[in-house]
Amino acid sequence: MSETFRIDFEPLGRRGAALPGQTLLDAAQAAGVGLASVCGGAGTCEECRVRLAAGTLTPPTLVEQSALSKGDLAAGFRLACQAEPLSNVKLDLPPESLTSAQRLQVEGVETDIVVKPAVYTPGAYGLAVDIGTTKLAAYLVRLETGKTVAKAGAMNPQIAFGEDVISRIAYAGREPDGAGNLQKVLVETLNNMLLEMCASASVSPDSILDAVLVGNTVMHHLFVGLPVEQLGHAPFTPAITSPLNIPASSLGLILGSGANVYLPPVVAGYVGADHIAMLLATEAWASPLNILAIDIGTNTEISVVSNGKVTCCSCASGPAFEGAHIHEGMRASPGAIERARWSEGIILWQSIGDLPPVGICGSGILDVVAALQDGKLIKPTGVLKAITGSEIVLVPAAQTGLGRDLVVTRKDIHEIQLAKSAIRVGLEILLQNSGLTYTDLDEFIVAGAFGTYLDLRSAVRTGMFPPLPLKCFQQVGTAAGIGAKQMLISVNKRIEAETIARQIDYVELTSQKDFTPLFMKHLCFEI
Numbered sequence: 290m291s292e293t294f295r296i297d298f299e300p301l302g303r304r305g306a307a308l309p310g311q312t313l314l315d316a317a318q319a320a321g322v323g324l325a326s327v328c329g330g331a332g333t334c335e336e337c338r339v340r341l342a343a344g345t346l347t348p349p350t351l352v353e354q355s356a357l358s359k360g361d362l363a364a365g366f367r368l369a370c371q372a373e374p375l376s377n378v379k380l381d382l383p384p385e386s387l388t389s390a391q392r393l394q395v396e397g398v399e400t401d402i403v404v405k406p407a408v409y410t411p412g413a414y415g416l417a418v419d420i421g422t423t424k425l426a427a428y429l430v431r432l433e434t435g436k437t438v439a440k441a442g443a444m445n446p447q448i449a450f451g452e453d454v455i456s457r458i459a460y461a462g463r464e465p466d467g468a469g470n471l472q473k474v475l476v477e478t479l480n481n482m483l484l485e486m487c488a489s490a491s492v493s494p495d496s497i498l499d500a501v502l503v504g505n506t507v508m509h510h511l512f513v514g515l516p517v518e519q520l521g522h523a524p525f526t527p528a529i530t531s532p533l534n535i536p537a538s539s540l541g542l543i544l545g546s547g548a549n550v551y552l553p554p555v556v557a558g559y560v561g562a563d564h565i566a567m568l569l570a571t572e573a574w575a576s577p578l579n580i581l582a583i584d585i586g587t588n589t590e591i592s593v594v595s596n597g598k599v600t601c602c603s604c605a606s607g608p609a610f611e612g613a614h615i616h617e618g619m620r621a622s623p624g625a626i627e628r629a630r631w632s633e634g635i636i637l638w639q640s641i642g643d644l645p646p647v648g649i650c651g652s653g654i655l656d657v658v659a660a661l662q663d664g665k666l667i668k669p670t671g672v673l674k675a676i677t678g679s680e681i682v683l684v685p686a687a688q689t690g691l692g693r694d695l696v697v698t699r700k701d702i703h704e705i706q707l708a709k710s711a712i713r714v715g716l717e718i719l720l721q722n723s724g725l726t727y728t729d730l731d732e733f734i735v736a737g738a739f740g741t742y743l744d745l746r747s748a749v750r751t752g753m754f755p756p757l758p759l760k761c762f763q764q765v766g767t768a769a770g771i772g773a774k775q776m777l778i779s780v781n782k783r784i785e786a787e788t789i790a791r792q793i794d795y796v797e798l799t800s801q802k803d804f805t806p807l808f809m810k811h812l813c814f815e816i
């Protein structure tokens with residue numbers, strides 16, 4: 290009987306096995322590890338890079354020798370579709386080699402909260418929530434230990450009243466008790482999530498004594514019943530920026546008797562407590578290094594940390610990365626094309642769940658645009674070249690789950706141009722204000738759900754991110770939720786969050802003289 294080799298996939302903590310002659314990619318797929326493999330193992334996409342941490346593999350193939358630099362090979366990097374184990378091995382999987390389906394599972398791994406919990410009554414629980422414009426993430430935490438005992442995710446039900454914050458502000462102003470409706474549906478959904486978590490962890494809602502909620506300023510104001518009309522026009526002034534402590538019962542949350550809800554301070558109309566929570570969780574704000582921290586969403590918040598100062602801004606990047614305003618756009622769910630790559634004259638693609646594709650999610654459309662650049666199928670202006678026509682067939686009808694071709698249009702490319710330019714301008718202006726250029730950055734932190742899924746190479750290729758070495762980037766996941774949990778169990782972390790909010794300087798991008806010329810410049814692509 291042939292020997293079976295054990296394969297440890299880190300940092301996932303997943304274990305698989307391979308028979309002699311099977312590749313690491315075979316073993317990953319058999320173990321349910323979502324290793325990117327756009328070319329299906331042909332050795333042409335270079336997406337399946339892994340690093341050997343322990344054990345022995347077959348020598349690098351000719352494909353690997355041409356795909357990987359000498360330095361990468363010396364550092365242990367290999368292509369999983371080419372390398373076969375010769376012993377038990379341990380592999381490090383770089384974030385960019387993982388598909389989003391897997392990353393969702395990574396997010397499911399319990400996050401250690403390193404702060405010391407305050408002294409709480411035994412058996413007391415707390416609720417931490419990140420209220421996003423599109424998605425809600427909630428965590429039920431045992432307060433004595435800081436351990437998350439249950440978590441729940443849901444779409445923000447306010448989407449039914451408007452896709453983005455501007456349309457929700459408009460709804461709140463237009464409809465009788467519009468703001469009240471938005472608050473009511475949100476609280477109902479949060480209560481449902483709470484009951485779901487309580488049931489799964491066998492915890493009574495009565496034992497939930499404390500809660501921390503973070504979100505952008507519009508979500509924050511709508512949740513607590515503050516006016517939002519003034520957030521819809523310049524100078525986008527929040528009704529209140531200071532931290533709030535409100536009895537849960539007055540907000541309609543079904544927590545224990547006397548439970549308190551803490552909302553950390555907001556910074557500006559478009560920089561909310563979720564950004565503060567991210568800076569807290571990543572500890573970027575207190576770093577002696579030059580750091581840029583970005584959370585990409587419909588609104589993208591960016592902070593630059595340098596010389597003990599934190600400067601932030603908000604960019605109107607739009608909903609393209611949520612799949613909105615894209616012809617075949619959809620959210621990152623099964624059947625969405627999430628990865629694409631130019632290889633040998635064609636665009637290779639990969640869908641979530643390896644299903645026949647039915648649309649393209651944000652990371653996929655960004656990859657497609659980068660692939661069009663690589664294939665020289667678009668001009669620097671984003672216009673499709675004449676040979677291409679007015680749209681590109683990405684997947685022919687026979688291979689889609691739509692029964693028709695899946696196409697990418699000129700307008701899709703334009704949406705990505707607007708989004709990537711808005712983000713790039715924001716970070717360039719913040720860097721200028723801090724007396725830095727991107728080459729001065731020691732770290733580039735990318736937070737948030739989309740930031741976790743995007744392929745950094747495409748973000749750099751399209752010009753959304755500056756051309757820094759990939760090792761400068763850190764994709765940290767949904768850091769705002771971690772920051773909310775930290776504040777839930779530690780009063781000191783609440784004080785720290787309030788210190789960040791006091792110290793941070795906000796830059797209004799649209800009032801900067803360089804804004805328009807920079808925006809026009811970064812609309813273009815390098816071909």
Ligand code: FES
Pocket residue numbers: 314325326327328329330331332333334335336337368369370371
């Ligand atoms: Fe290995 Fe494409 S799957 S190079």
